[in-house]
Amino acid sequence: MISEGLVTSIDSQGAVHFSPLGPVVDHDYRELLLRPFQPSTSFNNLSTRRCGVFHIVDDVELITRCVTHTLQVPPAVTAATSIEGWVLKDCCRWLEFRVLSVDSSEPRSRMQAEVTHRGELRAFWGYNRARHAILELCILATRTQFLPAEDIRAAFRYFEPVIQRTAGTSEFTCLELLTEYLESRLQGGLHE
DSSP states (O other): OBOOEEEEEEOTTSOEEEEEEOOEEOTTSSEEEEOOBSSOHHHHHHHHHOEEEEEEOOOHHHHHHHHTTOOOSOOOEEEOSSSSOEEESSOSEEEEEEEEEEEOSSSBOEEEEEEEEEEEOSOOOOOOHHHHHHHHHHHHHTTTTTSOHHHHHHHHHHHHHHHHHHOOHHHHHHHHHHHHHHHHHSTTOSOO
């Protein structure tokens, strides 16, 4: 199955990078199959450093801000235990991992990784309908370079009323950020 979350990796300057990623996981989260697109910062960092941390988070605003490049203040982190890396201080669970192999033969790479350490800070209480919809729009926003614009517009038209009906303050902020981001990425905007 695919588990959506946030990966921290370290760039060539030693800075932490935050990236929403959805690795394929086994039922007990012992192994991860990461599939970052090339070229991307996550691909470069993970293929060079060969380690990172995958986080299960319930903060869709953090994911949205990473996707829309509006993360002005990085979230607090603490040093990982088993690798050179960083763990979000406000996550539900985290999995430190080492990349065992990198297949870069396709635009979407395949990185097999083993989990080297894990931890849990708090329970994951789940998402309401608005948060699920925001997550789906975030995934689409990362694919504007190769998905047809009309498919993205159709998804936006489908999810926007769900968000309007079931959102709280944070989800409305996410909707606004995603609307601005997608309008700038799609020729003609979302609402033609």
